[in-house]
Amino acid sequence: MIWAKTQIGAGATAARLWTFAPWFFPYIPRRKMSLPADYHMHSPLCRHATGEPEDYARQAVAARLTEIGFSDHAPMRQDNFDQWRMNAAQLDEYVEKVQKARAAFPRLVIRLGLEVDFMPGQEAWIAELAGRHPWDYFIGSVHYVSDDWAVDDPQKLSEWNSRDPFDVWRIYFTRLTMAAESKLFDIIGHADLPKKFGHRPAQDCRPLYAKFLDAAAASGCAIELNTAGLRKDCKEIYPNRTLLEMAFERNVAITFGSDAHAPDEVGKNFDEAVALARSAGYRVCRRMARRQSRLVEF
Ligand SMILES: [Zn+2]
C-alpha cells in the first residue's frame, strides 16, 4: 500500500463497483470490514479528561479496534489561554505518554496527533507546532468564535442568551472555511459543533456548509464523524446528515472519532457513525501516518 495524499474519488468508485460485484460474481466472498480507526481521544494533560493513554488503548483492544490515534488539545502559544489544554512545556510529556501506550500495546496501531484550535492569527504557531514532533495528523477544530468565547464551553452557556444562532453559525463556518483553506490540518473536527447544547438556527445553513466543503475538497483535508454529539444535548453525531451528504457529493474524505475524554468512551457509538456514513454514500475512510493518508474500506 502506497501512502500518499489521496482523493476519495478512486476509492469511492471502487467501493461502488464492489457493491455491484456480488451480482456479477456471486462466488466472491464479501470481505469482512473492520471498524474504522478512532482518531479523536484526549489525555489528562488537557485538564478535563481522565485516564492515561494506556487505559484508552486497553479499551480499544477490548472494543476490537485495530487502530486509534490520540488528539489531545494542543497548547496555545500563550499558556493559560484557557483552562482546558496542556501547556506548551508539556508537549514532550504528551508524546512520551503516547509512546508508552505504543510500547504496552504493540499489536494496536496507535497514531500521534493533536486537536489544534484554529483561530485567525494562530497560523504561525500551528506551523511551529507541526515541526516539533513526528505527528501522524492534526485535527483542526474551531471552538472559539471570538477571542474569549468557545461555543462548546459549558461555563459560558449563558453567552448563548444574547446571541443569534445563525450569526454564531456564520462566524463559526467562516472560521472553519479558513481552517480548511489553511492547509495546516489533515482533518477538520466536529464540523457543526455550535449545535452542542441544542441551539439551531432557523435559516438554511447549506450555503455555509457548501463554502466550507468546497474549501475542504480543494485543500484535500478530511472531515471527521465525531460521535461525542450523541452524548450531548444535541443528541446527534457531528456533522449532521445534510452536511455529510454534501461532503460526499464533493469527494471530501472522512475519518471517525469518539472524542473520548475517558477510557470507556473509546470507539463509542461507532456502529451508528458507520451506518450514517454508509447511508450518505461513503464506503471508504482515511487512515493517517506521518501526515500522509490512504483510503481503507469500512
Ligand atoms: Zn473539540
Ligand SMILES: [Zn+2]
Ligand atoms: Zn476533542
